[in-house]
Amino acid sequence: MNVKIDPWSSTNIVDYSKLFEEFGIMPFDDLYPRIDNPHRLMRRKVIFGHRSYEYVLDAMQNKEPFAVMSGFMPSGHIHLGHKMVMEEIIWHQQKGADAFVGIADREAHSVRGISWEKCRDTGINEYIVSLIALGFEPHGHIYFQSSSDNVKDLSFELGSKANFSELSAIYGFTGETSVSHMVSAITQSADILHPQLEDHGGPKPTVIPVGADQDPHMRLTRGLAHKMNMFKIEGRENKDGQHYFSIRSKAAPQGALEELHDTIPGNTKLFEGHLDVLGADNFEELLRTVRDVELRYGGYAFVPPASTYHRFMSGLQGGKMSSSIPESHIALLDDPREGAKKVKRAKTGGRISLEEQKKLGGEPDKCSVYDLLLFHLLEDDQELLQIHEACVTGQRTCGSCKNLAAERMEKFLKEHQEKRELARERLDEYCL
Ligand code: SF4
Structure with a gap:
């Protein structure tokens, strides 16, 4: 019988951890006991690694200034992967962080060729409205890269400390890459560092919640922070x-x-x-x-930015989730009943027959429905633990998980979309 001791474990995490050991990423577990009322994604080891997060925690606990920052490219539809990052930002804001959310319209325009008008429309109507609906408070900062002089000026300065070889090693730039594409890459570093400019209160620990694949970008930005400092x-x-x-x-x-x-x-x-x-x-x-x-003396003084690393949810059809394949993910603007249907069609970690399921147990580590429950749909750890145990001991059928997840998904989407309508009326409270 396939009984796992750790219900949050995932083969993915093990792979990521091995990979990151080479680059000095620290396990999040070491800091976990210090966190007061940790977020669901922390409790369940979705957030599994960090760089320098101890300084963010120190500031949080000593009631000193700290910041959280992340950005979203205004292309495609907002989905559950974006929601996860937004929740991390909002959690830090509730813990006292000065919170920054950048809409990466320069990137969308230069890399995807999306018009400025469309960038603004998508940025507001897909991303910002949902961010507010999820609980982002107006004392935080939401901005478009193209409208922030701070970010644009800083990206120019940072550009003097980065060279083509470094950027091409990270982003795969070639001789064909447009200059504005390169500028948009360095603009992301400016996004990350600008909460530490004097306009926002000066140097402070700043955490960037990122996916596991974003570490090269963090390394670049931390290096630039060091290079920019006078001493x-x-x-x-x-x-x-x-x-x-x-x-x-x-x-x-x-x-x-x-x-x-x-x-x-x-x-x-x-x-x-x-x-x-x-x-x-x-x-x-x-x-x-x-x-x-x-x-x-007019210099820059940056604390190298901290980061937390989360693993990714598996796609609903197995493999990776892709924003260009609607069947692989659930968008926050999906019709709630259609969202529930997608859950019912999702790939599970169940065995080929009921008999085998009873004998061998299911495989929640390979189950996109279990991932939905773990990442988004079940707040109660005990309930999730029971589902995990019943699955691996062959006492649970995939049908019951699908029914539960589909019902929760429909409810979440319906409520979120109602909250979005209220959020839309509050847009004026946010400086955009
Ligand atoms: Fe996934 Fe539930 Fe089936 Fe287990 S019983 S494989 S958790 S759907």
Whole structure:
């Protein structure tokens, strides 16, 4: 009998984890105990990895400023995959984050050739209305890339720190790629970093909830954040085995280093182009001092952005979910009864006969209906646990899961679409 101990486990997660170990992504499990009232996607290990999320958690717990940011390309229809990211943004907003949602119209225009007018229409009517209906509050920021001077100016600056080889390694650019396509790629880095500009309160931990495939982009942006900062801080050890920090800059005026020398308490030694700090026991405080001086001297000071990584739901017909194949996903604007029918036609992890199902149990890890329940349709962990157990021990039939998921899906879509009508009336509360 195929009994799994961990109801949230997935072969996908194991694969992703192996892949990410190579790139230094940390398991989310390690931070999980520190999270107060974790989101459903955290509890169920859909969010399985992170980079630097501990700084976001520190800020959250110490009631210090932090931000959450993500973007949506206004092409195609909003579906459950987008909903998942929106829920992560809203959860962080409820936990005190300054929340940013960018509509990537520059990307849609340059990469997909979608007109500006259509970008705006899709951005508002598909994505923003649903975002508000799901609970995004007006004190957050929703913007179009093409309308944000901050983002456009910053993308130009970032462009001076990135080169064609780096971008082509990540995005597969070739000699045929248009320049505006390249600009739109760097604009995504500006999206991620702009919550830390002075207009939005300056440097702060910022989390970007992304799919597991987006890590190269995060690595690029974290690298750009380091390159943009006026000072580089490195931990070192001298010949007596003492730890110290070396603060270096090629471009900073000597006045900035002198000011740092005067401001940082304790034992500092000033040299041409760098400053050594011995015995700094509070790195965070040191970092804050350095950032203050960077900003005073007109430089940039970015905290490298944090990220959380989620796995993807399987497509309803098996394989990957694709926005261009309506049968593989459920769009938030699908007719509720049609949505329920799609669930009933979905591929399950059931065996070929009832007899075999009873004998071997089902395979929820390979079941798109179970994924629907796990990702979206069942809030109660105990109920999900019972379904998992009944499945793997052969006590449950796929028909009962399909009926439950179809009924929940129809109800969700109906209610969400009603909430969208109310959200549409509130659009004026959001600066667009
Ligand atoms: Fe999936 Fe339910 Fe069938 Fe198990 S019983 S394979 S969870 S539909």
